[in-house]
Amino acid sequence: MAAVTGWYAGYWDLYRGGQMVNHLVDLHKEYGPIVRCEPNHLHFSSPEVYSTIYNATGKLTKDPNLYLSFGANDSVFTLVDPTIARTRREVISPMFSRRMVLSLQPLISGKFRKLCGKFSSYADRDEAADMASGFRSASIDIITQYCYGECLDSLDVEGFKHDILLSIKATSKAFWVVKYFPMDWILTLPANLTLRLMPELKGFLAVRDNIEAQVKRYMKNPSLLEKSSHPTVYQRFLDPDVKGGIPKASALADEAQNLFFAGSDTVGTTLAFGTYHILTTPGLQEKLFAEICQVWPVLEEEPTYDQLEKSAYLTAIIKESLRISHGVVTPLTRVVPASGMTIQDQPIPDGTVVSMDVPTVHLNPNIFPSPNTFLPTRWLDSNAKDLDKYLVAFSKGSRACIGSNLAWAEMYIGFAGVFRRFEMAVWETSKEDMEWMDCFTPITRGDLKVKFKVRGE
Numbered sequence: 001m002a003a004v005t006g007w008y009a010g011y012w013d014l015y016r017g018g019q020m021v022n023h024l025v026d027l028h029k030e031y032g033p034i035v036r037c038e039p040n041h042l043h044f045s046s047p048e049v050y051s052t053i054y055n056a057t058g059k060l061t062k063d064p065n066l067y068l069s070f071g072a073n074d075s076v077f078t079l080v081d082p083t084i085a086r087t088r089r090e091v092i093s094p095m096f097s098r099r100m101v102l103s104l105q106p107l108i109s110g111k112f113r114k115l116c117g118k119f120s121s122y123a124d125r126d127e128a129a130d131m132a133s134g135f136r137s138a139s140i141d142i143i144t145q146y147c148y149g150e151c152l153d154s155l156d157v158e159g160f161k162h163d164i165l166l167s168i169k170a171t172s173k174a175f176w177v178v179k180y181f182p183m184d185w186i187l188t189l190p191a192n193l194t195l196r197l198m199p200e201l202k203g204f205l206a207v208r209d210n211i212e213a214q215v216k217r218y219m220k221n222p223s224l225l226e227k228s229s230h231p232t233v234y235q236r237f238l239d240p241d242v243k244g245g246i247p248k249a250s251a252l253a254d255e256a257q258n259l260f261f262a263g264s265d266t267v268g269t270t271l272a273f274g275t276y277h278i279l280t281t282p283g284l285q286e287k288l289f290a291e292i293c294q295v296w297p298v299l300e301e302e303p304t305y306d307q308l309e310k311s312a313y314l315t316a317i318i319k320e321s322l323r324i325s326h327g328v329v330t331p332l333t334r335v336v337p338a339s340g341m342t343i344q345d346q347p348i349p350d351g352t353v354v355s356m357d358v359p360t361v362h363l364n365p366n367i368f369p370s371p372n373t374f375l376p377t378r379w380l381d382s383n384a385k386d387l388d389k390y391l392v393a394f395s396k397g398s399r400a401c402i403g404s405n406l407a408w409a410e411m412y413i414g415f416a417g418v419f420r421r422f423e424m425a426v427w428e429t430s431k432e433d434m435e436w437m438d439c440f441t442p443i444t445r446g447d448l449k450v451k452f453k454v455r456g457e
């Protein structure tokens with residue numbers, strides 16, 4: 001059936017709520033390591049294939065059917081043409097180098113300290129906080145301050161419920177709708193009709209309006225950008241000597257929109273899944289606290305990011321959190337080039353769409369035994385080095401995540417800050433609440449609620 005019509009996958013995604021990626025597991029069990037999941041789309045399940053599809057040669061291009069559905073086609077993330085994408089990527093990638101991220105430590109630590117201050121007040125009131133929204137607020141405040149020089153200050157909003165964060169969540173939940181009815185097409189409808197058909201897009205339209213107004217302001221008056229203490233994304237793109245020429249206003253808005261989404265949800269989700277597993281696996285919280293105290297013995301003397309990186313156990317916790325939360329769960333579709341290619345000894349004709357999804361690799365029991373168990377020590381075993389190539393949360397190759405250095409820094413500083421300061425317990429959150437749906441990133445069915453007790457020295 002899947003070979004005949006794309007609506008087979010549509011049924012699992014639209015009607016069953018982002019479940020095609022999970023259904024693929026059953027299809028592979030029945031039909032083997034190569035499955036035709038849509039008429040022109042082959043999905044692979046052998047982890048060795050991952051680096052054939054996602055690699056530095058950039059021969060396979062991003063699939064327009066997926067990437068043009070986000071309604072922001074002119075950005076590093078969505079550009080399908082590899083040459084144009086590379087030029088655009090080169091403009092902003094220096095902003096996300098390790099050196100740049102090291103210099104960002106005060107900004108990152110400051111936002112996570114502020115988040116911990118908010119958690120302290122929850123502790124005082126003996127109330128549970130929505131932990132994932134708290135982490136997302138810290139991440140979006142970091143990305144907006146750093147990339148645009150204008151912090152969203154979402155940490156100041158009661159309950160971590162900033163309108164824009166709520167919009168991002170609502171829009172993500174509409175992901176499978178925009179996958180089948182691309183956003184560009186939806187946006188050609190009159191706004192009131194769009195909102196009547198899909199009220200969850202209200203927030204998205206508000207985010208977009210907000211960003212377009214910001215871009216207009218900066219393009220009209222670039223001197224406004226000089227206020228920032230570091231070069232922002234806009235400064236890099238509006239530099240008269242920028243490679244590839246200054247992008248159009250709509251392209252700047254597309255870049256901003258995608259960085260908003262890419263830079264907040266992903267980090268917040270990984271920290272939240274990790275926290276849930278640490279708190280629900282006996283002994284892990286105390287072990288992590290003891291390990292963090294080794295590099296951070298005196299509470300008032302926060303360690304630097306590179307000191308935190310020396311904690312092998314904290315590193316293992318982060319890797320395991322990335323493994324169990326996957327980063328992005330949708331199969332990232334790529335198009336086979338004109339020359340065709342061979343994958344798993346099978347000749348694949350040009351124009352065929354091919355993909356793998358991250359959970360297929362991260363939950364492979366031959367690579368990660370007991371794959372559904374949160375087991376940070378697997379990253380400390382003698383063969384752990386061999387596992388690194390199977391940690392693909394940031395994808396691989398020329399279109400891998402541009403923000404991974406920033407994400408690692410946020411995860412070290414975020415986990416260390418929270419687990420050093422608080423003893424925590426999951427509150428009224430079931431295993432079912434933590435089940436995820438494919439919304440490009442994994443969005444849980446319920447919220448992760450946590451209660452806090454402030455630790456003494």
Ligand code: HEM
Pocket residue numbers: 076077078085089096143259262263264266267270326327328332392393394395398399400401402403404406407
């Ligand atoms: C734990 C955190 C993160 C995870 C797991 C993650 C994961 C990923 C993955 C899997 C991709 C490839 C997507 C694809 O091929 O379609 C990607 C691309 C991208 N990410 Fe991230 N990401 C994270 C954080 C960030 C941050 C903080 C930023 C902000 C700067 C960012 C910006 C981007 C951009 C711009 C791309 C597009 C790159 C391209 O297509 O050339 N990500 N990310």
